[in-house]
Amino acid sequence: MHSTNGVYIALIDDVGGWSTDGCNVSGQSSNNFTTCECDHLTNFALLMDVYRTASEFDEGHKKALSIVSYIGCGISLFCMLLTLITFLAFRRLRKDNPTKILMNLCFAIFMSLLLFLAVSFSVDFVPIIPELCTTMAVLLHYFLLAVMMWMALEAFNMYLLLVKIFKTYIRHFMLKFCLFGWGTPMVIVMITLAIDIDNYGYYNNICWLSRYAFFAAFLAPVCLVLIFNTVIYILVVHQICSLNSKNMSTSDRYDKAAQLRGSVSLFVLLGITWALAILAISEAGLVVNYLFAIANTLQGLFIFIFFCALKKDVQKEWRNMFCSCCHRPSGSAESGSTSAMKYLHRDTDKTDLKSEPSTEKHIYNNKSSSEF
Template sequence: MENVNKILRNGNRQDTIEAMESLEQVLQATEVNETSSMSLNNVVVFLHRPRGSFAGLQISASDSEATSDKTVTNSRVSVHLPSEINVGLNTVVFLMLTLPGTNKTSEVLFENRLVGLSVSGRNISGLQDRVNITMNMNSAAMNETQKPSCVFLDFSTQNYSTDGCDTMWKPGQSHITCSCDHLTYFGVLLVSADLPPEHLEILSYISLIGCSLSLLVLVLTVLLFMSKRKVRADVSMKVHINLTVALILLNVHFLPSQTVAALSSPGLCLYIALAIHYSLLATFSWMALEGFHLYLLLVRVFNIYMRRYMLKLSVVGWGVPAVIVSLVVVIDRDTYGTVPLDSSKPNSTEICYIVDHTVKMVTTVGVFSLVFLYNLIMLGVTIRRVVSLRRRKQSGHIDHETAKRDICTLLGVTALLGVPWGLVFFSFGYLTVPGLYVFCILNSLQGVFIFIWFLMSLRKIGNSAAKTSSIKTQSSNS
């Protein structure tokens, strides 16, 4: 037991499983008169050998004690073994282990606890009268985005499986019961709560329609930009059009991703996954550069000249994402592949994207978190500057037309900076469903908002040009 405890504290997954198997074999071979209980740090053991016919067994265990003849104080786990097991003169082994907290997946093992049940010399499975393992769970054990799922450790694959186990739990309950038809090592995984299928279908349609509409108007935006010579000379419009191109690339590759994944073409799926990852990072980069350009316009008003400014922005906006994606491919090409659209359901519809959870979190969520924080600050600076300018110009009355223009300007800046993307951080708990709907609608329609902003900018440039022409005409006449 001391050796197992040492491995539990310091060993890896393989060493831990081997130690569990070795300890179980030793305990099964241990001579027991009737019952025996022992514990040491992360291991609690209870052995039972019936004297007569086996009429079932009830075991209660805390972090330091296990017994069958009374309820222990601060009980964590209780087990009911049915008489169907009919152990005869063999020894029943109860083993409760606390594993090291090294889980690197999105699934969390409740309290890192496994409960092992076995009978010496026998393999128990296919029970009609099931084994029930009940674990106490406080309200702080999981958040609203998680739900418990009863699993057992499959020693052959070293993964958790739900085969032969039913989860008996309802929201608000302080305990969960795992009802299983075999004996092995059991635990409770806290997995992401499922979004109802009807919501997933609606969200999919919203994304499809919104992204298709955005793609159409974004292409129209680029065509308008290319057809207007005065617009092409405007630096701010050049920054906007680069963000537009990044979004076009993202939509062009995202829309067919589901179809490509269904084709079972590894090469084509790899390309789509790479393209989505790159264009998503490029979108984030140009959102950040929109914030940087806004900073120059509002804060460094009289000192904004930079030599080869657009070239430098392009190197950052298009080059940094290329470096990140290239590093991922060089390190592990298998990082890209087919992944379930609903991560909580492995058999759900698949798309071509990033397979590795860690890479996805670091290179997408991590990068966006930094961009979102920076652009949120830039939006705050913009609001402060607009309010400050209006206070200076106003003389005791409110110009409603000016206020409307200011609101439209701030909304346009919000879309360019990608601030609505930050709604993904609020898509949890009680806000899960409404938060996802708002996030899905606003972000799939980002291209539409940018197109509207572009039209407003064209009108502004046109009015400015007309005003300048009028002034020149008046000057020549005078």
């Protein structure tokens, strides 16, 4: 087979058949070469295509799923970048461990979405540089596992702060969390590579894991994390409800809309939407694939809204920065950009910290759920 437009031929289920999905024969030369043109449609749901049903969808749905995935990834990438810039710019916002955990999760999500888009657009170069597909698959596998590990650490930290009665002191807290969050995916990827480097390659119309490697090195860890996070989610929501019922009078009872928002934000933060892939069975497969692609590509947007844009302390920092820039004296010797950078990196006045209302602390440092 010869390619003129990014054709890549792969074995179907590793049993010797040729994949012709999205390919059409455009001509045949005298040298016994067949010229094909292929339109590779990649969507986010292919990463968790447990039952291999995505290949059965018609071209219209494949294209729609691809468009949904690309738009969702683009929006989430932008939101994750804004979130990281916000926490890096304002030192006071990143002093507590929960925010540091959130920053690591945001970086992992950012890299996984970026790599997914890179994988989608690099398929055309696979016939020219076969190693490119393997490298992309390895990196995508690593950062997706990192996303899962940091979501598990988010859940564990919630358990320590919101559910566990007695305070638990952990020495070198963030160092141990980083070793688990970034080290565990590395171990899994290295073992997968050591068993067989061909576990990574062009499978199921995407640079990803082979069938058996997918089950052992990705689906199994993801399922364990989802089970753990679901249990923590139930415990945390129960704790929130019990606190509301015990500590508030009837007239001041926690607003139902705010409580729902808190539950949804936890649901998104813990990545429980990844469990949708397990439900993509027979007739439900198409609908679930749409839901999966929308929910998981927009995870970055939801995290930005719930844990950045709606946070009062974040709003205050940005408002102070813009007000400082707007009211800067015209005769100042410093340029606007220089003074703004100094503002972003300066230490917060101690008097501001003393006057800061306790209700504006980070969600996980407060037993109340009013800051979800």
